[in-house]
């Protein structure tokens with residue numbers, strides 16, 4: 001693992017505070033999902049501290065409000081249960097009603113490695129929550145994106161663990177086969193492809209979309225892992241994993257750092273451009289995923 005700094009001047013050990021140091025974000029409005037826990041919670045804290053108005057989404061407004069109450073700065077709590085399209089659309093409507101152009105949308109919320117197949121509206125739950133929920137949210141808010149608005153999609157290096165064929169378009173229910181890690185990988189591959197295809201569609205508008213791997217951080221994300229593996233992770237975390245501040249850095253960098261202006265359709269890790277898997281660079285797969293996601297979004301809303 002390369003722990004030095006890359007061309008951006010930041011690297012593995014840079015924190016969310018580092019990448020926003022000296023920035024005055026007053027007047028900016030940023031929508032963030034998964035604001036009540038882990039790296040999302042740190043993202044909320046740091047962006048609000050730098051002066052941004054953060055619209056903090058969580059599964060319930062109570063969770064979002066508790067997260068907002070714990071930080072200093074201007075925040076608005078909204079409910080957004082990503083596995084329920086009605087909740088996602090209500091969240092989008094609430095954000096639109098605020099009447100403030102969005103300088104960034106950070107698609108951060110996620111679930112990982114559910115031990116058994118879970119389904120939402122007939123689709124495998126990680127794909128539905130991590131990808132379809134964010135797809136509906138972002139596509140409902142495209143008209144609210146500011147002129148240079150940035151969509152930041154939190155993926156993972158685990159997108160490399162997607163099934164050999166990439167997105168299993170003929171098995172999005174998970175009924176034919178299911179593996180906790182391959183299906184998590186598929187959902188994170190969908191995050192990369194979504195950002196890439198969105199970047200293509202936003203080309204020429206000044207608006208951008210990028211995806212990222214935040215690093216490996218001990219958070220509540222491991223809640224579905226077996227207790228022994230979780231305990232080992234917890235003991236080893238300070239030595240081998242990123243801190244929560246370091247984990248939140250790349251998404252904060254992409255959302256607000258001036259050096260990223262105009263950069264779109266890229267995948268980042270450790271606050272520097274990186275290379276996704278070959279599936280993550282597959283334009284045809286990205287285009288097909290967009291088409292299928294639109295169909296699913298329409299179907300689950302009908």
Ligand SMILES: NC(=O)c1ccc[n+]([C@@H]2O[C@H](COP(=O)([O-])OP(=O)(O)OC[C@H]3O[C@@H](n4cnc5c(N)ncnc54)[C@H](OP(=O)(O)O)[C@@H]3O)[C@@H](O)[C@H]2O)c1
Pocket residue numbers: 033034035036037038039040058059063080081082083107108109110111112129154155156157213214215216217218219220221222
């Ligand atoms: N931690 C890592 O090592 C790591 C590595 C690579 C990528 N990532 C990615 O980083 C992102 C943040 O993860 P984290 O590590 O900060 O995990 P975390 O502490 O578990 O936070 C995940 C957040 O997502 C929310 N969430 C889960 N399901 C949701 C749903 N159905 N609707 C709305 N919100 C939902 C959670 O809400 P509740 O608290 O209410 O469940 C929580 O706020 C995820 O996308 C993850 O895939 C993390």
